[in-house]
Amino acid sequence: NDVKKLLFLGSTxxxxxxxxxxxxxxxxxxxxxxxxxxPYAIAKIAGIKMCESxxxxxxxxxxxxxxxxLYGPNDNFNLETSHVLPAMIRKVHLGKCxxxxxxxxxxxxxxxxxxxxxxxWSEEMADASVYVMEKVDFADLRPATGDxxxxxxxxxxxxxLSICEVASLIREKVGxxxxxxxxSSKPDGTxxxxxxxxxxxxxxxxxxxxxxxGVERLYSWYLEN
Numbered sequence: 274n275d276v277k278k279l280l281f282l283g284s285t286x287x288x289x290x291x292x293x294x295x296x297x298x299x300x301x302x303x304x305x306x307x308x309x310x311x312p313y314a315i316a317k318i319a320g321i322k323m324c325e326s327x328x329x330x331x332x333x334x335x336x337x338x339x340x341x342x343l344y345g346p347n348d349n350f351n352l353e354t355s356h357v358l359p360a361m362i363r364k365v366h367l368g369k370c371x372x373x374x375x376x377x378x379x380x381x382x383x384x385x386x387x388x389x390x391x392x393x394w395s396e397e398m399a400d401a402s403v404y405v406m407e408k409v410d411f412a413d414l415r416p417a418t419g420d421x422x423x424x425x426x427x428x429x430x431x432x433x434l435s436i437c438e439v440a441s442l443i444r445e446k447v448g449x450x451x452x453x454x455x456x457s458s459k460p461d462g463t464x465x466x467x468x469x470x471x472x473x474x475x476x477x478x479x480x481x482x483x484x485x486x487g488v489e490r491l492y493s494w495y496l497e498n
C-alpha cells in the first residue's frame with residue numbers, strides 16, 4: 274500500500290532475561306529470553322526485524338518503539354486478567370471497602386514484593402508516539418557506522434520502584450489502613466526490567482507524570498468509572 278512511515282509498538286519483554294540494567298536497545302538478542310514471555314517476545318522481535326528489513330530494502334521510514342509497563346485511563350481492572358498496578362489498586366480498594374464495614378481489612382498480593390518495576394502513564398506513551406512520528410525519522414536512528422540493527426527506541430521513565438513500594442503508595446492514595454501481606458509461594462516474575470531511555474531523551478522527549486501523581490489519577494478514574 275506504499276506506506277511511507279509506520280510506528281511499530283513492541284514491549285520491553287523483547288529483552289533477554291539476564292539483560293543489563295537499565296536495558297539498552299543494543300542488548301536485544303544477546304542472550305535467552307524469559308521463558309514465560311518467549312512467544313510474545315518472539316512475535317514482537319519479528320516485527321522489529323520486519324521494520325529493519327523494509328527500511329534497508331525499500332527505503333521506508335518504519336520506526337519501532339518499546340514501551341515499558343503502561344497504566345492509565347480505561348485500564349483493565351479485572352482481577353483475572355489485569356496487569357499488576359490496576360490489579361493492586363482494585364484489591365486495595367476492595368480491602369478498604371471491607372475495613373470500612375464489619376470485616377477487618379487485609380489484602381494479599383502475589384510474590385515477595387521485591388521485584389522492581391517501571392511504570393509510564395498511558396497518555397504519555399501516546400504523546401511519545403505522536404512525537405516520534407512527527408519529529409523522528411529512521412535516518413536519525415542509524416549510527417555513524419550505518420548499522421541498521423537495534424534502531425528501535427525504548428519508551429519509559431528510566432525510574433523504578435519495588436512492588437512493595439507500589440503497594441505502599443497505593444495504600445496511601447486509597448486511604449487503606451488494613452494489612453498488606455505478600456504470598457511468597459506465588460511467582461515474582463522477572464526481578465528487574467528497567468529501560469535505558471538515553472536514546473529517547475537525546476531525541477527530545479521526557480516523561481512528566483511521576484508514579485505518585487499517576488496512581489492518584491488512576492484511582493480517581495477508577496472511582497468515577
